[in-house]
Structure formats: structure tokens, C-alpha cells
Amino acid sequence: MAQLVGIARLAAESPSLEAKRRTEYFELATRKYLSRCTSPRMPFRWMINPYRGCEFGCKYCYARYTHEFMELRESEDFEKKIFVKHFEAAAFRAELHALPRGETIAIGTATDPYQPAERKFRLTRSILELLAQSAGYHIGLVTKSDLVSRDIDIFQEISRRNYLTLVITITTLDSELARLLEPLAPRPDLRLGAVRKLSAAGLRVAVNLAPILPLLNDSEPSLDAVAKASARAGAVQLSGNVVYLEECARKVFFPFLRDYFPSYLRRYQERFERGAYLRGAYPETIRERLDRIRRRYGLQERKAEPDPELWPQEPQMTLFS
Numbered sequence: 454m455a456q457l458v459g460i461a462r463l464a465a466e467s468p469s470l471e472a473k474r475r476t477e478y479f480e481l482a483t484r485k486y487l488s489r490c491t492s493p494r495m496p497f498r499w500m501i502n503p504y505r506g507c508e509f510g511c512k513y514c515y516a517r518y519t520h521e522f523m524e525l526r527e528s529e530d531f532e533k534k535i536f537v538k539h540f541e542a543a544a545f546r547a548e549l550h551a552l553p554r555g556e557t558i559a560i561g562t563a564t565d566p567y568q569p570a571e572r573k574f575r576l577t578r579s580i581l582e583l584l585a586q587s588a589g590y591h592i593g594l595v596t597k598s599d600l601v602s603r604d605i606d607i608f609q610e611i612s613r614r615n616y617l618t619l620v621i622t623i624t625t626l627d628s629e630l631a632r633l634l635e636p637l638a639p640r641p642d643l644r645l646g647a648v649r650k651l652s653a654a655g656l657r658v659a660v661n662l663a664p665i666l667p668l669l670n671d672s673e674p675s676l677d678a679v680a681k682a683s684a685r686a687g688a689v690q691l692s693g694n695v696v697y698l699e700e701c702a703r704k705v706f707f708p709f710l711r712d713y714f715p716s717y718l719r720r721y722q723e724r725f726e727r728g729a730y731l732r733g734a735y736p737e738t739i740r741e742r743l744d745r746i747r748r749r750y751g752l753q754e755r756k757a758e759p760d761p762e763l764w765p766q767e768p769q770m771t772l773f774s
């Protein structure tokens with residue numbers, strides 16, 4: 454067998470923390486908690502992902518390739534072998550200390566920071582506790598889990614000296630469709646409950662209506678229902694984008710379509726055979742549809758953050774109310 458190097462070697466050497474019937478947790482040695490995002494398309498410069506792998510197992514998940522870096526190439530490894538990053542508070546504090554004010558930090562860009570592992574390992578919470586001692590950053594956190602509302606106290610603390618946006622992903626209000634697409638993620642009504650609790654606690658909440666999947670959740674009534682419920686629950690922003698199907702995602706998503714929506718399979722295969730993104734009229738139609746829906750419910754588009762010069766020492770709620 455070829456000798457493993459880098460993250461693949463660390464993964465192979467990771468001690469097992471616990472094995473449930475379905476899932477095994479490993480502790481992954483970690484040098485850095487903040488990783489730099491080099492894509493100019495992304496509205497953030499730094500990323501934090503406390504876990505590698507994600508038990509929620511969404512059928513369209515594009516992050517599955519991250520397990521391939523560890524030479525774990527079975528599709529199910531991503532959902533069943535979860536790596537918990539070894540956490541050293543002093544090392545993370547030093548990284549934060551070196552980060553200039555005004556930087557953008559996104560938590561949960563690759564895997565969900567409130568997946569089931571978080572109930573046990575509380576790694577996301579440990580990271581947030583240190584962020585709460587920092588000032589002057591734009592911080593975004595994205596999740597599909599209602600467990601996020603457990604940490605309201607820390608979010609309020611972070612918001613005193615940083616610009617924080619909590620983003621809850623809700624793809625559909627149809628709980629049966631959600632169960633098929635996102636098998637172990639909390640139900641849509643539970644996610645809406647989290648939007649309600651976080652908003653009621655004075656926190657800025659956005660709903661991420663993504664991915665938008667042709668023929669499955671892209672109709673105006675379906676998108677409208679999510680937007681309406683989100684606005685009623687207190688969300689102030691709504692974002693959404695059309696599904697992106699890299700090969701690692703197609704390997705799971707196409708068999709899923711074959712099993713549950715066989716009549717859609719051929720159309721997806723034709724549309725995505727030339728690449729991971731849909732081009733042409735469809736994305737434009739969805740953009741217009743979302744704009745219309747946002748206007749209907751007074752929701753803002755998630756866009757560039759305000760000038761950091763304005764807010765270093767101020768609580769966000771007085772500046773951006």
C-alpha cells in the first residue's frame with residue numbers, strides 16, 4: 454500500500470473516540486483551526502470547520518471530497534467516520550491574536566458545526582467561547598441544526614464586539630422531502646424554531662434556501678413557503694443558490710434520484726454532464742424568483758457586510774437595528 458502523507462496520514466493515525474452503531478468518531482491532530490479561503494467568489498477570508506465529515510448525510514453534499522484528502526473514498530465514509538479536531542485553546546487564541554480586525558470568519562463552510570458530534574464533544578462551543586473574547590470580526594455561522602440555539606448566550610456575547618450573522622439552512626418545508634434529501638438533519642420545523650429563538654434573543658438571523666434543486670424544491674410556492682415562514686420566525690435575510698453537483702456529489706445524488714425520483718434522473722444527467730454548475734436561463738429565472746419573493750416578505754439579500762471601521766467597540770444591535 455502507498456505510504457500516506459499529510460492529512461491522510463494524520464487521519465489514519467487518529468485514535469477512535471467512540472463508535473456508535475452507525476458512526477465512528479476519531480480525534481484528528483490539528484495544526485491550525487483557521488484556514489484561509491483563497492476563492493475570490495467567497496465573501497469570507499477565513500474558515501473554521503470543527504469537524505471533518507458530517508453525519509447529516511445530505512444527498513447533494515459537495516463536501517464529500519474533503520474525506521478523499523484523507524484517502525477515505527467510500528461515499529458513506531463521509532457520514533460515518535467523523536473526525537473531531539483536537540482542540541487546544543492556547544493555539545487557537547494565538548491564531549486569533551494574529552488576525553487583524555475587520556477580517557471575515559465563516560464557521561461551517563464545509564461541514565455542519567452543529568452535527569450530532571457537537572452534543573458530545575462541544576468543540577464548536579469551545580471555539581465560540583474564544584471568539585467571544587475577540588473584537589472587530591465579521592463572523593458568520595451556517596448550520597442545519599436546531600442545536601445552534603443551545604449557544605445563544607455565547608452568540609450574544611460575540612455580538613457585543615463583532616458583527617455576527619447566524620445562517621440557518623432550510624431547503625424545503627416539506628418534511629418528507631427533507632427527510633429524503635437530508636436524512637439525519639433536523640426537520641424543517643425544528644430549524645424554523647431555531648430561527649425564532651435566535652431572532653427573539655436579538656441575534657441577526659439569515660435563512661439559506663440552498664441548494665435549490667430543479668424539479669424538487671424550485672417552484673415558486675415551495676420557495677415562497679420557506680421565505681414566508683422564515684420572515685415570520687424573525688429572519689432578516691434570505692439567500693439561495695442553485696445546486697452545485699461535483700463528481701463526489703453526483704456519485705450519491707444520481708443513485709438517490711434513481712431510487713426516489715427516477716423520472717428526473719435523465720434530465721439531471723443531461724444538465725450536469727458538462728459540469729458542476731447549471732448555466733443559462735435557469736439560474737437567472739431562480740435569481741428573479743428569489744428577488745420577487747424577498748421583496749414580498751421584506752427580506753434582505755445577504756450581501757457585503759458593512760464597513761468594519763464603523764463598529765469595532767459597539768454592540769451590533771444599536772448600530773444595525
Ligand code: SF4
Nearest residue numbers: 507510511514564565
Ligand atoms: S449538513 Fe452540510 S456538510 Fe453536512 S451533509 Fe449536509 S450539506 Fe454536507
